[in-house]
Amino acid sequence: MNKFILCFLLLLILNSALAGLPPKVCAQHQIDPETWIEMRKMFRPKGPAPTIEEDIAALGGPEARRAGPRLIDRGPAALPAVHKALQSPEVELRQAQVLLQVIRDIGDKSSVPVVLEFMKNSKGILLRRDALLVLAFLPPTEKSANRIITISKDESEAWYTRRMAFSWFALHRDPRGRLYAEKFLADPDPEKRAAGLIVLAHLGDNNILEPLSSMLAAAPPANYRNGLMRALAQLTTPEEFLSRAPASLEWSQGYRDSLLYTRYITAELEEKIPFCRDMVRAQSPGYRELGVRCLLESGHAMDLRPYAAVDLEAPGHDALIRNEIRKAGWRIIDTDEEFSIIKNK
Secondary structure, X not given: OXXXXXXXXXXXXXXXXXXXXXXXXXXHHHOOHHHHHHHHHHHOOOOOOOOHHHHHHHOOOOOHHHHHHHHHHHHHHHHHHHHHHHHOOOOOHHHHHHHHHHHHHHOOHHHHHHHHHHHHHOOOHHHHHHHHHHHHHOOOOHHHHHHHHHHHHOOOOOHHHHHHHHHHHHHOOOXXXXXXXXXXXXXXXXXXXXXXXXXXXXXXXXXXXHHHHHHHHXXXXXXXXXXXXXXXXXXXXXXXXXXXXXXXXXXXXHHHHHXXXXXXXXXXXXXXXXXXXXXXXXXXXXXXXXXXHHHHHOOOHHHHHXXXXXXXXXXXXXXXXXXXXXXXXXXXXXXXXXXXXXXXO
């Protein structure tokens, strides 16, 4: 009974603290870290954990939202079974999509050949597109680069999937994408022009700043809007971004993340920390990793504790942050008495 009362009181405290904060404020680091440690005790798994195979089997159903984060917490140790399930001829569409998401989130190089093989054997344009996008989030290899280049040159490839190859060039800042991106600059299809501009912006090409700004001002394709704003952020200061990005898009997550990135990238080291905390919460590709590594490397590892312990604002996001901490060469001590983040020796 006492434990139940403690849990109830903690939830009341948290709800009050969250409600008292203005909109768009990152609430978690505003709350006493020890409160979050108590919350972590409440949410830590009790009893025997499901096996990796049990969690994989659950990915196709309603338990996926719990099974996925547990697999991410296991890191590369979960991947052999995840790879096997993805390669199974019995894998269903929904389960394959979630398996690809787990592979993307764990982000280990060992998954690259598995995803490449899956692309070769997968049936259906939807899974091919998803696999190509996952490839863009995995560490680059020569084999993945070769596949991406082949797809980029293949005009018979449906644009629905071919466009994901250009995400690979942009996210990895691979200069081999320049040749294919430049060909799109005069294309009548606005989606292809947008894809080319995004790649060139990530390669630091200031010559495309004006056409990029013009496309944003002229109501770009909706599925490229956030990507174009992130591209603009690659080439501008915060002041330039505000002057070029349409104010009508201020409501969007892409606008907010992109402006945050310009502030993070242009700030002096001692001024970066507040932006790093916000980057941890950003949704744009790669921004979470930048925020986590910034805090770890600047001596602010303990600032990550509230986000890595429990996330009430976005359940499951805490597992992604723990995974980024692991990938950066740090580890978490997680017991009922302690929740700490320390560097591996």
